[in-house]
Amino acid sequence: MARAGLWAALGLLALPVLAGLAGVIAPAFGYLPALGGTELSLDPWRGLLGWGGLGHAMRLSVTTGVLSTALSLAMTFLIVAAWQGTRSFAWVTRALAPMLALPHAAAAFGLAFLIAPSGWIARALSPWATGWDRPPDLLIVNDPLGLALVAGLVVKEVPFLLLMTLAALPQADSLRSQMIARGLGYGRVMGWMKVVAPRVYAQIRLPVYAVLAYSMSVVDVALILGPTRPPTLAVQILEWTNHPDLRLRFQAAAGACLQLLLVVGALALWRLAERLVARRGAGWAAGGARGVGADRVLRPVGAGVALAIGLAVGLGLAGLLVWSFAGLWRFPALWPDAWGLRNWAGQSDMLARRIWQSAAIALGASVIALTLSVAALQTQGARPARIMGLIYLPLIVPQIAFLPGLASFALILGLDGTLGTVMAVHLVFVLPYVYLVLADPWRAWDARAGLVAASLGARPLRVLWAVRLPMLLRALCVAFAVGFATSIAQYLPTLLIGAGRVGTVTTEAVALASSANRRLIGVWAVVQMALPMAVFATCLTLPALIWRNRQGMRIG
Amino acid sequence: MSLRLENLIILRDGAPMVALDRTVAPGEVLSVMGPSGCGKSTLLACLAGALPPVFQARGRVWLDGREITDLPSHARRLGMLFQDDILFPHLSVAGNLGFGLARGVRDRAGAIEDALREAGLAGMGARDPATLSGGQRARVALMRTLLSAPRGLLLDEAFSKLDTELRAQMRGFVFGRARAHGLPVVMVTHDIEDARAAGGPVVDVMGRVL
Ligand SMILES: Nc1ncnc2c1ncn2[C@@H]1O[C@H](COP(=O)(O)OP(=O)(O)O)[C@@H](O)[C@H]1O
Ligand SMILES: [Mg+2]
Numbered sequence: 001m002a003r004a005g006l007w008a009a010l011g012l013l014a015l016p017v018l019a020g021l022a023g024v025i026a027p028a029f030g031y032l033p034a035l036g037g038t039e040l041s042l043d044p045w046r047g048l049l050g051w052g053g054l055g056h057a058m059r060l061s062v063t064t065g066v067l068s069t070a071l072s073l074a075m076t077f078l079i080v081a082a083w084q085g086t087r088s089f090a091w092v093t094r095a096l097a098p099m100l101a102l103p104h105a106a107a108a109f110g111l112a113f114l115i116a117p118s119g120w121i122a123r124a125l126s127p128w129a130t131g132w133d134r135p136p137d138l139l140i141v142n143d144p145l146g147l148a149l150v151a152g153l154v155v156k157e158v159p160f161l162l163l164m165t166l167a168a169l170p171q172a173d174s175l176r177s178q179m180i181a182r183g184l185g186y187g188r189v190m191g192w193m194k195v196v197a198p199r200v201y202a203q204i205r206l207p208v209y210a211v212l213a214y215s216m217s218v219v220d221v222a223l224i225l226g227p228t229r230p231p232t233l234a235v236q237i238l239e240w241t242n243h244p245d246l247r248l249r250f251q252a253a254a255g256a257c258l259q260l261l262l263v264v265g266a267l268a269l270w271r272l273a274e275r276l277v278a279r280r281g282a283g284w285a286a287g288g289a290r291g292v293g294a295d296r297v298l299r300p301v302g303a304g305v306a307l308a309i310g311l312a313v314g315l316g317l318a319g320l321l322v323w324s325f326a327g328l329w330r331f332p333a334l335w336p337d338a339w340g341l342r343n344w345a346g347q348s349d350m351l352a353r354r355i356w357q358s359a360a361i362a363l364g365a366s367v368i369a370l371t372l373s374v375a376a377l378q379t380q381g382a383r384p385a386r387i388m389g390l391i392y393l394p395l396i397v398p399q400i401a402f403l404p405g406l407a408s409f410a411l412i413l414g415l416d417g418t419l420g421t422v423m424a425v426h427l428v429f430v431l432p433y434v435y436l437v438l439a440d441p442w443r444a445w446d447a448r449a450g451l452v453a454a455s456l457g458a459r460p461l462r463v464l465w466a467v468r469l470p471m472l473l474r475a476l477c478v479a480f481a482v483g484f485a486t487s488i489a490q491y492l493p494t495l496l497i498g499a500g501r502v503g504t505v506t507t508e509a510v511a512l513a514s515s516a517n518r519r520l521i522g523v524w525a526v527v528q529m530a531l532p533m534a535v536f537a538t539c540l541t542l543p544a545l546i547w548r549n550r551q552g553m554r555i556g
Numbered sequence: 557m558s559l560r561l562e563n564l565i566i567l568r569d570g571a572p573m574v575a576l577d578r579t580v581a582p583g584e585v586l587s588v589m590g591p592s593g594c595g596k597s598t599l600l601a602c603l604a605g606a607l608p609p610v611f612q613a614r615g616r617v618w619l620d621g622r623e624i625t626d627l628p629s630h631a632r633r634l635g636m637l638f639q640d641d642i643l644f645p646h647l648s649v650a651g652n653l654g655f656g657l658a659r660g661v662r663d664r665a666g667a668i669e670d671a672l673r674e675a676g677l678a679g680m681g682a683r684d685p686a687t688l689s690g691g692q693r694a695r696v697a698l699m700r701t702l703l704s705a706p707r708g709l710l711l712d713e714a715f716s717k718l719d720t721e722l723r724a725q726m727r728g729f730v731f732g733r734a735r736a737h738g739l740p741v742v743m744v745t746h747d748i749e750d751a752r753a754a755g756g757p758v759v760d761v762m763g764r765v766l
Contacts, residue, residue, distance in 0.1 A: 451601070454604075455604055455630075455634055458655070459628075460628070470646045550684050551684055552684070
């Protein structure tokens with residue numbers, strides 16, 4: 001049965017991706033009978049290369065993706081290195097970790113509302129510091145360099161990488177290693193970077209790759225914060241995909257192939273850079289520099305970074321909340337002139353429907369994902385089966401590169417637009433994250449506990465139920481919460497597979513991105529935030545509550 | 557009760573790493589000595605039915621005249637003690653003991669209380685194991701194993717983390733229990749003191765008498 005779980009998990013992940021890719025590669029070379037493409041041609045590629053914005057769009061994908069990933073990783077390590085083991089750190093992690101549950105789109109909306117020319121920052125400084133009595137005509141959000149997009153990605157990816165790092169810390173034996181480094185006279189940050197960081201990085205490597213692939217090809221955040229003329233490649237592909245001119249669908253498919261190549265290339269370069277850093281880093285670590293003085297600078301910087309991210313998200317959330325209850329709100333007033341429930345009341349039916357659909361999809365997908373992950377992990381024993389590498393496929397292959405193909409198949413099979421199909425496609429993305437979150441703690445579990453239990457007469461199933469699962473309760477809860485949040489956050493799968501009949505709070509919110517209706521955006525983004533947050537908070541509290549009398553179940 | 561290792565050979569990359577042909581009598585302690593990495597833990601894992609797949613085992617293992625070579629771990633009834641106590645951190649002290657206590661026992665609470673008293677831990681059943689001292693934890697681990705009514709004991713450097721005084725105490729306690737219950741014991745160690753205190757035969761992993 002467990003073996004079946006392994007194969008089910010892999011089939012679930014690999015098949016849709018491969019099928020979707022096939023459904024994109026064929027039209028990229030002109031073949032898609034349903035749209036009248038019956039012979040192979042290079043026209044889609046000619047069309048793609050003929051688009052004037054191509055070079056720019058590609059460059060944007062690479063720069064925003066790589067920059068946001070590198071920044072997020074650096075910030076995460078800095079925060080942990082500078083503050084691990086302190087009370088502030090416990091506080092910071094408690095504040096940042098739930099942010100993981102925020103859908104990217106909601107965080108992006110919050111940030112957009114905050115930094116926009118008519119946002120809270122401008123209002124707070126106006127008119128006394130800026131002299132503005134009308135919102136200035138500045139392109140802060142949707143700036144052509146994509147810096148707002150980078151910021152939007154960073155505020156989301158840091159909490160994600162932070163949680164991954166926290167999960168890896170106990171196995172990296174971080175506290176004792178750090179203690180030894182400090183005892184040898186190393187500064188906090190330097191000691192951590194030299195002793196703990198390499199081990200932690202080895203464990204969070206795949207999440208980092210996923211962040212890179214995601215950042216390079218994200219659609220929803222780019223729709224909200226990204227440049228517009230031209231947009232990033234992924235956004236342009238979506239535009240072509242949804243274009244009434246069917247010929248552009250073929251061009252979109254060619255673009256999707258190109259996006260895939262771009263991501264694969266960037267990952268290869270990143271891997272190369274890893275090697276380089278590792279080689280240099282080994283020499284650096286052996287060099288013996290203690291870096292005691294660096295702490296004086298780096299610790300406040302780390303705190304500042306954490307604070308800035310917390311504020312960006314926190315104030316962003318507050319801004320969304322305020323807009324959702326706002327009536328008239330003149331610039332540069334800090335608060336609305338009038339408050340009310342009108343924005344909410346007008347949406348209540350739709351809200352109820354979308355919340356129900358979102359929650360049902362997310363719950364189903366995460367429960368199935370958790371079960372399959374446990375089954376798959378249980379089958380593999382101590383060493384991961386090679387084939388499990390396939391589980392990362394849906395995280396590395398950009399959504400925009402294979403979902404359009406999958407949508408074509410769903411349409412041909414008449415499966416599009418049903419709750420079940422959308423849930424199944426969500427599962428493709430939920431499962432890897434759940435597995436990813438669960439796999440390391442699962443393996444790090446001391447197998448001797450299982451052997452002892454067995455030698456006391458416990459059968460394998462009892463070892464699983466009575467020893468392993470309870471000992472890993474925290475990891476299971478986190479995995480479930482991550483799965484739930486991942487599902488809620490899905491935009492493209494719901495959009496393309498839901499075919500307009502199934503929608504979630506996320507498709508609803510992102511659809512408003514270009515509308516400039518801040519009140520409506522506020523309402524939907526708040527809901528989009530609150531739903532996964534509530535689940536996440538519950539899942540983090542639960543194990544702490546259950547094991548409140550068990551010191552051995554706490555993490556360092 | 558006796559434990560027989562019949563031409564037991566553990567191969568690693570086709571080469572024998574462990575080779576033993578011995579019978580351990582009831583209450584006797586077979587000490588297997590050798591430096592770190594020579595295969596002592598692997599031998600015990602093999603006896604416990606948890607040989608890592610990189611190794612192959614040849615030969616047979618008998619316990620009480622019953623062949624256990626191919627039985628799964630939970631059916632072998634060989635209790636294991638490691639240098640770490642491996643108490644289940646999510647269970648209370650009593651919970652850990654209860655986990656070990658054989659299914660058929662009627663008065664479970666009474667049996668657990670007796671075991672606690674015997675280990676000098678009376679009244680500590682509700683405690684979080686993480687709040688006990690190293691010596692106390694080691695004793696809980698031992699009592700947990702004994703409550704499962706094992707037919708033999710496997711000790712993997714079980715005393716090496718205890719300080720000298722506790723160590724002597726704990727050895728006496730374990731060997732005493734084993735003798736009282738007539739349990740054959742295989743103890744692997746790199747400490748000659750352990751082997752001397754055990755009083756039984758001392759061999760290396762290739763079966764040479766030391
Ligand atoms: N699961 C495993 N996979 C591969 N090699 C192992 C495994 N377990 C132990 N070894 C190797 O087998 C040898 C014997 O290990 P072990 O039995 O733990 O030695 P000891 O307990 O005597 O110190 C060591 O070289 C060790 O690295
Ligand atoms: Mg050993």
